Amino acid sequence: MKTVRLTLHHDAETIHPMHRFVAESDAFDSYRMVHGNLTDDDERSFIFHVVGDAAAYERAIAEFGGTVSYDLTELGERSFSVYVRDVPEDVGEQLLETFTRGTLVALPPLEYRSDWTLRFSVVGEPTDLQRALESIPDGIRADVKRVGEYERPLGSGTTGLTRRQREALRIARNEGYYAVPREASVEDVAAELDVSPGTAAEHLQKAESRVIRSLEL
Template sequence: MKTVRLTLRYDAETIHPMHRFVADSDDFDAYRMVHGNLAGDDDHAFIFHVVGDPDAYAAAMERTEQVGDYDLNRTGERTFTVYVRDVPEDVDERLLDSFTRGSLVVLPPIEYRSDWTVRFSVVGESDDLRRALEGIPDGIEATVGRVGEYDGGDAAVGSLTDRQREALRTARELGYFDVPRTASVDDVAAALNCAPGTAAEHLRKAEASVIDALEL
């Protein structure tokens, strides 16, 4: 099986209203889809992890016609998850259809970025990947990044507990792993709503699990 890293760049006509809102706002630092159910006839269900202003996000969802029911849960002062049922427009439906046909599997997370792009990896047979790229609707420009054989490279992430994964994700988003480091364990602990010692333990165990899972 092949794996392809893709970047999709949307224009003003094709970008989802919530992606545009988050991208154009200074109140958000990260916006990722981590799970999705595409089996619905009229709508689809998704779970997002967001770093930013939960009140501003909820207000924007109330104004967005494509958004149906949703449930927003705060996980920290500026971190929250959102379960949402979304009514896809034609361009979204065609894009989802292109990347869920045949052998294709989209690997979460799907990262929604401030430059109106979406980044994700997809695994599948070469012919299905080619057809998916050819089926991308007008108004969305695709850039193919890394291409290779799928080797289960997400196994390292799969070895983590939910809390360890959250700790690593939060640390990365805050800048804990930046060089030079721009966030401390105390900052990570505040975002996770736990004690600094607990945050440090989550990070140590998560880093150990990832290293053990890698083939170095």
């Protein structure tokens, strides 16, 4: 099985209103879909984890009015989860169908970013992956970041990591920092984290140390 790391670039016609709201607001740091029930029902269920202003988000989703129902739960300081029951609009429905056909499995989290892009990985047979890339709806441009063999994700060794350490490891892995030969630098990871190279290196070193100590060798 192959895995592809994708960045989907939306335009003003295809971006979801809630993605656009979060992207254009200074009140949010992170917006990710972590689970989804992608059945054939007309309605779909999703769980988002958000870092930002819960009250502002709740006002926006209530005003949007495009959801069947939602339930917002605060998780801690400036972080919350949102369970959403939704009927995807045409473009959203096409995207869901495109990346769940045949052997394809979209791997959470799906990152909704401030530059109107959506980042995620999808696993499947090469023919299904190629067919999906050729079937992306108009108004969305796909940037294939990385293609490789599917590898089992890190296990319980990551449970003690802070949010930023986990994010640094995830970005480093996705950017190719741990590839052989290495495909990304600490500077590349720092740019994605929006921190200095020194801070990025510190996050990676602490995360790597914790993961290594947790291994049963």
